[in-house]
Amino acid sequence: xxxxxxxxxxxxxxxxxxxxxxxxxxxxxxxxxxxxxxxxxxxxxxxxxxxxxxxxxxxxxxxxxxxxxxxxxxxxxxxxxxxxxxxxxxxxxxxxxxxxxxxxxxxxxxxxxxxxxxxxxxxxxxxxxxxxxxxxxxxxxxxxxxxxxxxxxxxxxxxxxxxxxxxxxxxxxxxxxxxxxxxxxxxxxxxxxxxxxxxxxxxxxxxxxxxxxxxxxxxxxxxxxxxxxxxxxxxxxxxx
Amino acid sequence: xxxxxxxxxxxxxxxxxxxxxxxxxxxxxxxxxxxxxxxxxxxxxxxxxxxxxxxxxxxxxxxxxxxxxxxxxxxxxxxxxxxxxxxxxxxxxxxxxxxxx
Numbered sequence: 224x225x226x227x228x229x230x231x232x233x234x235x236x237x238x239x240x241x242x243x244x245x246x247x248x249x250x251x252x253x254x255x256x257x258x259x260x261x262x263x264x265x266x267x268x269x270x271x272x273x274x275x276x277x278x279x280x281x282x283x284x285x286x287x288x289x290x291x292x293x294x295x296x297x298x299x300x301x302x303x304x305x306x307x308x309x310x311x312x313x314x315x316x317x318x319x320x321x322x323x324x325x326x327x328x329x330x331x332x333x334x335x336x337x338x339x340x341x342x343x344x345x346x347x348x349x350x351x352x353x354x355x356x357x358x359x360x361x362x363x364x365x366x367x368x369x370x371x372x373x374x375x376x377x378x379x380x381x382x383x384x385x386x387x388x389x390x391x392x393x394x395x396x397x398x399x400x401x402x403x404x405x406x407x408x409x410x411x412x413x414x415x416x417x418x419x420x421x422x423x424x425x426x427x428x429x430x431x432x433x434x435x436x437x438x439x440x441x442x443x444x445x446x447x448x449x450x451x452x453x454x455x456x457x458x459x460x461x462x463x
Numbered sequence: 464x465x466x467x468x469x470x471x472x473x474x475x476x477x478x479x480x481x482x483x484x485x486x487x488x489x490x491x492x493x494x495x496x497x498x499x500x501x502x503x504x505x506x507x508x509x510x511x512x513x514x515x516x517x518x519x520x521x522x523x524x525x526x527x528x529x530x531x532x533x534x535x536x537x538x539x540x541x542x543x544x545x546x547x548x549x550x551x552x553x554x555x556x557x558x559x560x561x562x563x564x
Contacts, residue, residue, distance in 0.1 A: 241545075241547075244547060245545070245546045245547040245550075248547060248550060248551065249546065249547075249550055252550075252554075261468075262468060266468050266469070266472060269472055270472045270475060270476075273472065273475070273476035273480075274472075274475045274476050274479050275479075276479055278507075278510065278511055278514065279475065279479055280475070281514065282514065283471070283475045287466075287468070287471050290466065291466075292466070293466065293470065293471070293474055296471060296474050296475065297474050297478050300474070300475055300478040300479055300482075301478055301482065302506070302510065303510050304478070304479050304482050304483075305482065305503055305506045305507075306503060306506055306507040307479070307482045307483045308482055308485075308486055308503055309500070309503045309504065310483075311482070311483050311484070311485070311486035311487045312486040312487075314487060315486060315487050318487075324488060327484070327487045327488045328484055328488065330487060331480065331483040331484030331487045331488070332480065332483070332484070334483040334487075337546075381524070382524065382558060382561050382562075383558065385522075385523045385524040385528070385557060385558075385561060386523075386554045386555070386557040386558035386561070387554055388522040388523060388557075389519060389522055389523060389529065389532040389536075389553045389554055389556075389557050390550045390551075390553065390554050391550070392515045392518070392519045392522065392532065392533070392536065392553060393532065393536040393549045393550035393551070393552065393553030393554065394546045394549065394550045395511040395512075395514065395515045396515065396533075396536040396537055396539075396540040396549055396553070397536070397539075397540045397544070397545065397546045397549035397550065398507070398511060398546070399507075399508050399511050399512055399515075399540075400537055400540035400541050401540060401541070401543050402508075403508075404541060404543075409505075409508060412505060412508060412509065413508055413509075413512050416508070416509045416512035416513050416516075417512055417516045419513075420512065420513040420516055420517060421516065421517050424517050437513075438510060438513050438514060441509065441513045442506060442509045442510045442513060445505070445509045445513075446502050446505040446506045446508075446509045446510075447502060449501070449502075449505045449509070450498050450499075450501035450502035450504075450505060451498065453501070454497045454498065454501045455497075455500060455501040455504045455505075
C-alpha cells in the first residue's frame with residue numbers, strides 16, 4: 224500500500240508539469256487583471272492559492288474593481304464556478320467508497336478543470352495521492368504566476384501588457400471551442416451567448432447593472448433556456 | 464474599491480471551496496434530474512463566452528487587435544491546440560497587430 228501510494232503520487236507529479244506551465248502563463252495575465260482591480264501582489268497570490276479558479280477569479284477581480292457588494296460577489300462565484308458541482312459529483316463516483324472524509328476534503332480544494340480532467344482520466348478508481356501529486360506541482364505555478372503578474376504589470380511596457388491581457392480569453396476559447404466542434408447545439412449556444420452579450424453591452428436597460436450581474440443574468444437565462452430546449456443526453460455529459 | 468479586499472478574498476475562497484467539496488463529501492449518488500444536469504453542463508460555456516465577448520475587444524489598446532486575437536484564438540482552439548498554445552498565440556497576435564496599428 225505504501226509503495227502504491229508513492230507510485231501514484233509520482234505519477235501525479237509528472238502529469239502536473241504541463242499543467243504547471245499552462246497555469247504559470249495564464250495566471251500571469253490574471254495577475255495583471257488583479258493589479259487593475261487594485262489588489263497587491265500578496266493579496267492576488269493569496270486569492271490564487273485559496274481559490275484556484277481562472278474564470279472565477281477573473282470575474283471576482285472585475286467585480287472588486289467595480290466595488291460590488293459581498294453578496295454580489297458570493298452569487299457570482301456560485302454561478303461562475305457552478306460547473307465544479309458537476310465535476311465534484313463525477314469525481315465522487317471515481318473514488319473508492321471507503322475513501323475517508325479527510326481525503327474528500329483535500330481533493331475538493333484544488334478541483335480545477337485541468338486537475339479534474341487528469342484525475343477522472345486515471346484508469347480504474349482514483350488514488351487520492353495521484354491528485355495530490357498533480358496539485359503540489361500545478362498549484363504553485365498558479366499562485367507564483369499571479370504574484371509575478373501583479374509585479375511585472377508595473378515594469379512591462381504598455382504594448383506587452385495589452386498583449387498579455389488576452390491570455391485568459393485565449394484560454395477560455397480553448398475550453399469552450401473544442402467541445403463545440405462535435406456538438407452543434409453547444410456551438411449554437413456559444414453563438415447565441417456572443418450575440419446576446421454583445422447586444423447587452425449596448426442595451427440601455429443594462430446600463431445601470433454591474434458587469435457581474437449582466438454575466439449572471441445572461442448565464443442563468445441562456446443556460447436555463449438551453450437546458451429546457453436541449454436536455455443533454457447522458458453520453459454527452461462525459462465529454463467534459 | 465469600497466470594500467475590504469481580505470473579506471472579498473475570503474468570500475471567493477469559501478464559496479468556491481463549498482461548491483467543490485460539498486458534492487464530493489455529501490452526495491454519494493449521481494444527480495438524476497435531467498434539467499439540472501443539463502443546466503450545469505451548459506453553464507461554463509455560456510459564462511466563459513459572455514465573459515470573453517465583447518470584453519476581449521475592450522481589453523486591448525485597440526478593438527481591432529482584440530478582434531484579431533479572438534479570431535486566431537477561435538481557429539486554434541477549433542484545431543484543438545491546448546490551453547497554453549491558444550493563450551500564447553492570442554497574446555502574440557495582439558502584440559504583432561499593435562506594432563502596425
